[in-house]
Amino acid sequence: VARVHARIADRRRDVLHKLSTRLVRENQTVVIEDLTVRNLLKNGKLARAISDAAWADLRMMLEYKCAWYGRELVVIDRWFPSSKLCGACGMVREKLPLNVREWTCECGATHDRDVNAARNLLAAGLAASACGDGVRPQRESSRTGRSSVKQETQRATAGIPRL
Structure with a gap:
């Protein structure tokens, strides 16, 4: 065994x-989302x-x-509303339960939950990479004034090529 x-x-x-x-x-540039795996394992x-x-x-x-x-590895904060943010108009939905896999925005755009989240994470990561965080305007419906990119201090040896 x-x-x-x-x-x-x-x-x-x-x-x-x-x-x-x-x-x-x-x-x-590789963009990933900072997920709390420990909390996800509770499901x-x-x-x-x-x-x-x-x-x-x-x-x-x-x-x-x-x-x-x-x-460059860009880590997007776990509170960034990647699934709920419309990639076409920028509107953020109030709620989006896990069982809803496709949704239609008020602007008429139909989104697959995972594809929309991937596009939004890529856009946020590239914007943060190119111009720093905060390129996208914070919407009032996002309910968080938090940064989209997780602010972590880098190790002292990060970016130094190994011999």
Whole structure:
């Protein structure tokens, strides 16, 4: 049983290494969302799939590989309304339950929840990368005056090429 678990862990790690390396090599800027995996694991229906995906390991690999390859990793704050923000007009919906996978904005644009969130995260990450945070105007309906980019101090060795 231990060998089977070790083989599965090795395969998962191999897939994550290949994915993170491909993402970092093909893109100058990688944008990810800062998620609280611990809170997501409390959802009984999603917990197994989330833990199998090893999101924390993927983020760790992206962080150090971006530093190795000289790429930029932008981490968008978890409170940024990426799913609820209309990519066409910029309106933020009040509520959007998890079971709603597609929604239509008042402007007439129809959005797939995940595709819309990915586009909004990319736009926020590229804006933060190019001009600093706060490029998009804060909407009153976002209910947070927080930054879209997570403000973390970088390690002292971040960005220094290894010899």
